[in-house]
Amino acid sequence: MKKSFPISFESIYQLFSLIVVAILVHALYVGLIRPKADAILAKQEALVAEDKSYVTKRSIYVLIRDYEQEACFILLFWALAIIAYKGAMTIKHRALLRMDLIPLAEGMRILPEDTRDWSRKIQALAPRQREALLPRALLAALQRFGLTGNIQDASASTHAYCASEGERLESELSMVRYI
Template sequence: MNYTKLSKEFIYQISSLILAVIVVHAFYLSIVRPEAATIIKEQQAMIQQDVNYVPERSFYVIIRDFEQESCFILMFWAFSIMFMKARNSYNERKLFTEDLIPIKPREKITPANSTEFVRQLEDLDGSKQDLFLPRTLINGLKRFITTRNVQDVSISTHNMVESEADRLESELSMIRYIAWAIPSIGFIGTVRGIGGALSLAHRAVDG
């Protein structure tokens, strides 16, 4: 497990969340809530002039509450995480097209020449060394140098692949949690809106 990579991803996720909060909240303070307040004030004035007036639904009024703001923050945060995952996936797939272990025709990989292959892999750029394929190849070659057993290398590589798959699966749990949280927060806003409407129901009864 590459802890440097994990720390970079953690910092990226925290930074993207903070940025989403700042941008969305600034948009709400500068545009959404002032526009919504102006529209509501105009609609109230129209209702006082004409009791049969039916206010038009405004986008700013619909999204002005804190629940909608939270949903937008989570949405942009999820997009930033998915962008990072897509970029990492692209870099991983791109590396599969490169010849990381240059083997000549009829040449075999032996414990003797594996050391040179490991050195070439370790000389890759830092951004490439963090990727899965170079790490797996280095681990397999070092295992081959130590044990000189192909079966042992196969088992070790298989375990590493399964471990990487589990790690990727666990990282996607954040996206699944956000996908669950957004409608849940929206439901809270719906309940709050219904409660506010019921609290004013006596006015309609009184005429």
């Protein structure tokens, strides 16, 4: 039996994207923004010392040079990386909607004793495809229908499964909203 890694790929992606974004933004601040802001402030101080009526001009480098703005940029780019990952996963899952996971002819019925065969076809998908919502929901519906023989039970289990998946996705995106 294949052992799975206890941490999901998405969690590892989020951690490393935070580290990479923090390094890149901090390097930009140390190498470009803070030195330019310090030079602009020194120049403005010299001009004010010469002429007391001199009005200092605003500079974007001076405005964003503080640590709070650096942290905001880090969180911004991290949230964008998370959203990009979610978007890529959505595009991959959309491809499953075009696939005929249960190839039934027009008017053909599925009986409770046939559900095991149809379930095997879904279980034969690649592991990444099997983890998507549609195959998992179909598999849950087929298993429930196979056990109970009642289509309403299968429908209720699929509805509950999709609702819980929606709540899980909502809670995952709450971090991005918080940022």
